[in-house]
Amino acid sequence: MQYTSTRAKVSESSSHCLLAGISSDGGLYVPKSFPNLSGQYSLMAGENYVQRALRVLTPFFTDFSKKELDFAVRNAYGPQFDHPKVAPLRKLGAGDWLQELWHGPTLAFKDYALQLLPRLMGPARQRQRMEEEVLILVATSGDTGKAALEGFADVPGMRIAVFYPSEGVSPLQKLQMVTQQGSNVAVFGVKGNFDDAQTSVKHMFADPALNEVLLARGFRFSSANSINWGRLAPQIVYYFSAYADLLAENAIQPGEKVNFVVPTGNFGNILAGHYARRMGLPINMLICASNQNNVLTQFFADGLYNANRPFYKTISPSMDILISSNLERLLYEVLQNSEQGVQSLMRSLKETGSYQLPEQAREQLTGGFWAGFATEEQTRQAIRNASEHNLVCDPHTAVALYVREQYKQQTGDTRPTVILSTASPYKFARDVANAITGESLEEGAALSRLEKLGLPLPLPVALLQSRPVLHPQVLEKTQMANALLQFTR
Numbered sequence: 001m002q003y004t005s006t007r008a009k010v011s012e013s014s015s016h017c018l019l020a021g022i023s024s025d026g027g028l029y030v031p032k033s034f035p036n037l038s039g040q041y042s043l044m045a046g047e048n049y050v051q052r053a054l055r056v057l058t059p060f061f062t063d064f065s066k067k068e069l070d071f072a073v074r075n076a077y078g079p080q081f082d083h084p085k086v087a088p089l090r091k092l093g094a095g096d097w098l099q100e101l102w103h104g105p106t107l108a109f110k111d112y113a114l115q116l117l118p119r120l121m122g123p124a125r126q127r128q129r130m131e132e133e134v135l136i137l138v139a140t141s142g143d144t145g146k147a148a149l150e151g152f153a154d155v156p157g158m159r160i161a162v163f164y165p166s167e168g169v170s171p172l173q174k175l176q177m178v179t180q181q182g183s184n185v186a187v188f189g190v191k192g193n194f195d196d197a198q199t200s201v202k203h204m205f206a207d208p209a210l211n212e213v214l215l216a217r218g219f220r221f222s223s224a225n226s227i228n229w230g231r232l233a234p235q236i237v238y239y240f241s242a243y244a245d246l247l248a249e250n251a252i253q254p255g256e257k258v259n260f261v262v263p264t265g266n267f268g269n270i271l272a273g274h275y276a277r278r279m280g281l282p283i284n285m286l287i288c289a290s291n292q293n294n295v296l297t298q299f300f301a302d303g304l305y306n307a308n309r310p311f312y313k314t315i316s317p318s319m320d321i322l323i324s325s326n327l328e329r330l331l332y333e334v335l336q337n338s339e340q341g342v343q344s345l346m347r348s349l350k351e352t353g354s355y356q357l358p359e360q361a362r363e364q365l366t367g368g369f370w371a372g373f374a375t376e377e378q379t380r381q382a383i384r385n386a387s388e389h390n391l392v393c394d395p396h397t398a399v400a401l402y403v404r405e406q407y408k409q410q411t412g413d414t415r416p417t418v419i420l421s422t423a424s425p426y427k428f429a430r431d432v433a434n435a436i437t438g439e440s441l442e443e444g445a446a447l448s449r450l451e452k453l454g455l456p457l458p459l460p461v462a463l464l465q466s467r468p469v470l471h472p473q474v475l476e477k478t479q480m481a482n483a484l485l486q487f488t489r
């Protein structure tokens with residue numbers, strides 16, 4: 001399988017794409033074609049997660065040997081996941097299932113990609129005969145940072161530097177990152193919001209002078225953000241896995257179409273669902289759930305992407321995003337693979353903060369995507385409602401639950417629907433406990449409150465409380481490159 005860029009005609013191998021992260025023309029790598037797995041999802045019903053993952057991933061990683069891929073996938077989805085099914089379904093009401101994507105070591109769905117990506121980078125370096133160390137740069141809205149740190153810590157030939165908005169993540173997310181152990185890791189708070197951190201990271205990536213200095217020191221940049229193809233591909237797996245589980249339970253007939261509801265920020269997770277659909281998985285509607293930062297809701301309504309709007313800090317911070325980077329890949333597709341078309345929209349976004357999708361391209365979106373959003377109060381209400389039905393859910397999942405109801409009411413569609421639960425409520429204990437009880441609790445009290453609601457305290461959270469803070473630094477945006485130079489001295 002070869003990959004091209006959304007902004008130029010190129011032809012690259014998967015190992016190149018994993019290591020480069022982003023194409024040198026500024027575009028994102030996309031596969032030149034998609035394998036058709038419509039003959040395989042029924043077989044997957046009798047398989048475990050590792051077997052399902054190998055079916056989905058093998059066609060994309062053709063320059064890895066079977067042995068390498070097997071080894072990486074088996075180790076990625078091993079005992080660090082605290083559920084034997086890895087991505088289990090939980091039945092909610094009639095026709096609704098929750099897919100719990102937080103059984104990995106950092107309690108958010110990012111683990112599904114970030115436990116695998118580092119394990120592929122070693123073989124990718126060999127394939128590319130790369131002598132330099134890989135320097136992973138991450139801008140995080142909270143969950144990516146920790147998941148990447150956990151995946152890359154102490155992996156030979158790799159270093160990782162994570163930048164998070166210092167006031168934009170939950171207390172537990174911050175604690176997870178600033179206590180990270182490992183001889184090859186650095187973590188920095190940045191004054192500003194996620195978009196500030198992400199924009200600065202993109203600039204560092206593209207800065208020729210900085211790249212040259214680092215190369216002289218024996219480092220080459222790569223990215224573990226969801227723009228890296230190695231982040232997207234592993235996420236396709238759990239859509240297939242959910243469908244296979246529904247088949248195994250006889251909840252659906254083979255070929256029957258289902259909906260997925262996806263709490264969305266950078267558009268990586270839901271795009272993986274779209275790719276699963278292109279690969280033949282019977283998906284009817286992908287429902288894009290946003291919080292108050294509802295730039296995507298408007299985009300799907302009228303084709304106008306407009307980032308010129310207030311930025312809200314919400315209780316679902318991993319979705320506090322105004323520039324959804326992965327949307328570029330979908331644009332490429334609906335613009336009929338026109339690199340010029342993508343370039344012109346991205347130029348408009350950069351220069352004016354907005355773009356309008358041409359009518360023809362818009363038509364291709366309707367029918368496959370539906371979008372809605374939840375305000376803060378609606379999110380809290382959804383947490384409360386869920387808890388009355390014995391479900392303790394995190395705020396991102398609550399946004400999805402709210403939009404799921406909205407969709408049902410507005411369309412009358414009662415197809416089987418899987419709601420992706422992207423984080424454990426323990427990651428956002430204070431806001432969850434507050435939504436349920438109305439009390440403002442300290443972090444510790446909030447954790448025990450969730451335990452009393454019947455949710456077992458995950459081991460990684462229990463261990464966290466006694467870990468020393470190793471990364472206290474908070475920077476101005478302008479100091480980020482300097483911090484990187486210190487780290488690689």
Ligand SMILES: *Cc1c(COP(=O)(O)O)cnc(C)c1O
Binds near residue numbers: 109143270318319
């Ligand atoms: C990252 C994240 C999201 C958003 O996913 P995208 O792929 O960026 O759209 C939603 N919920 C949680 C808990 C997350 O960590």
